[in-house]
Amino acid sequence: MTNDQDAAAVLKAVRDIVPRLRENGHKAEDARWIPDENVELLDKAGVFQLATPARFGGLDLPLADQFEILAEIARGCGSTGWVAMAWVSTAWLATQYPDKAQEEIFANPSVRISGGFSPTGTVERTEGGYNLNGTWRFNSGCRGAHWDLLGVTLEEPDGQHRELYVIVPMSELSIADDWHVSAAAATGSSSTTANDVFVPAHRVIDAGDALFGLTGDRSNTGATGRNYGLIGFVMTESVASYVGMARAAYELFVSKVGGKPIAYTPWEDQAEHPLTQLKVSLAANKIAAAEALVARWITLLQQRADAGEQPTVEEKATGRGQCGYAIQLAKEAVEELQSVSSGSAIMRNSPFQRFFRDIEGLALHGMMTPNSNLEVHGRVELGLDPNTYLL
Template sequence: MTTAAIDANSVVHAVQDIVPRLRENGRQAEEERWIPQENIDLLEKAGVFRIATPGRFGGLDLPVAEQTKILAEIARGCPSTGWVASVWVSSTWLATLFPDRAQEEIFAQPSVRVSGGFTPTGTLTPTEGGYVLNGSWRFNTGCRGADWNIAATILENPDGTHAEVIAIVPMSEFTIADDWHTSAASATGSSTSTAKDVFVPAHRVVDFGEAIFNATPDRSNTGANGRNYGLFAFVMAETVATFLGTAQGALELFLERIPGRAIAYTSWENQAEHPLTQIKVAEAANKIAAAQALEAVWLKVLQDRADAGEQPTTEEKATIRGQGAYAIQLAKEAVEILYRTSGASVIQRSVPLQRFFRDVEGFSLHGFLLLSTNLELHGRVLLGLDPDTPLL
């Protein structure tokens, strides 16, 4: 067994051990609108924040399939903690697309948390040695506990031209608004972050288009190093893991509370003996299994391409987007079935399953993950049409 596999297994097992505690902290996390520090400390101790850090900086540098396995386990314990972890880990991988000089700063410590997003709602203006950053970014998951923040932004050149770029900046340079008040994903703390006249050195800015194709310059981790995945295909893969873990956790919670529960206003004293309950739990379990089977296929595609030093083809990236969204839909439907088969008592805040249900519903509304958008993209490519989006 390789060293990477041993390290991956140790992280998986460590996360499995803390799943009960993550579940116990779920209500506190929701009430405080941010995951408890204990959750972060447990993930830190387990090694989660090293899984995407390059090996040359002391990280575990795990392949995408191992990363997703770990992220799913976290979500099995707490969906919101899993969502935050997926953002931190996927953004840490994105940081490896910056020049070596920036990477040396970002990975000064191998355990690192990076937040950010891809909506360019800020501006960069050139100045001596770099740029000045201004703007606000909403829905910035994990910003409250991040070390660094990725800010998609518009570069305003002196000649009047514009370009989409990505800047990476210490999180301490941003202010964070207390504006995260939601009915779902409450514990993700996805508040608005704002930068005002923040200086960004030139080596911490990369072209968005080059990042999409892993073609950013001035870095040594290029070629067939097994970690240059397609940007948006990678992000989709990491995100799907959160949904699959959430659905698996919901199934476990359902199975724990169902034995011996009567069906109100009927003669059934044990719901587990009712044929409809049996059908529904099997339907949910098979939706989860089908989603996991889809996931296994695209994880292999991504790794095979990265190992060969190639980017996924347009057709492969479109398939990952379409199948990823479909897997999310299957996971969401599984949780919905379990929730609606749980009786009225499931709405109590003391019952974790209701929080899994609300979180998965909220996560699925993310614009990048919408089933309709991704199936349209996938269908266009299947029909031989242009994908009609650069975010592929």
């Protein structure tokens, strides 16, 4: 099959299971982890092969197709969408490792890889590789992952520190039961810890090289249309979760508002009230604007990847601003609808309240929070240095 046929097949399979993912939402939140059924349904649909290279039996779909599939998962369940995004986007980063590592990682084409990118661990050189120690918080999806990709620092003999990314089997790490939160509870974003874990040299790459696309000569890179750049790729895939949650909240609100009276008023049908109409229009247009912004950014990333190029610094900063604003718009769309929802919207058995809380909580993510991304974009617009290497 062609990429288009593969993408259409996976999208249809995911769309078919959206009702089941949504139905499992309450159970997932109570357990603070998505049900095994959700993982199995996504696996059967082919979701975990989206970024796996074709040479390992994966689908290797373009970013635009991956975005739409991940957004559809989040339309079913925000937490499940976030976990799927984490596994798929980190699988893409694994394609930047040497061939020997990729052969180990993608022995299962339907691989699930979590990540803790903040360099809160350390490594020391030892024979054949490195000795790993540290703890990584907010490790989304770690409870169901096969591998964990972790940020670490290495102290060189001259006292300088290098940031590296190591990848290790999840079975070699411990997972803390410390994920007790008011939003995105089912992502199971617990802390993982390594105690004297050996990491062979072929499973270690320089973080700076990965960020700037300098690991690209190893495989699945160059002008193959898949070397999107780390930050641009991860941010784009993340935005899919916010867009999917906003679509779900809109769908749920519109499906229930017709014929519903407004309590303590003479209005018998909320859909007839001008304020409801205004809020629905605002939400619809904010979602459409978010989709358009990220589509524009995806188009640029794909053009660069097809040419075997990285975006310029200015383009990367603009992309961060556009992704950040798309997240803000998606969040605001849900807030518009929540402001005209009735008291029943806060009931635990209402999926709407879960989408509202999840999008609010995930909008606080350090890399995704709109304010930080808009700052980077604004600096470049004003002719200033972006003041970050995370581009």
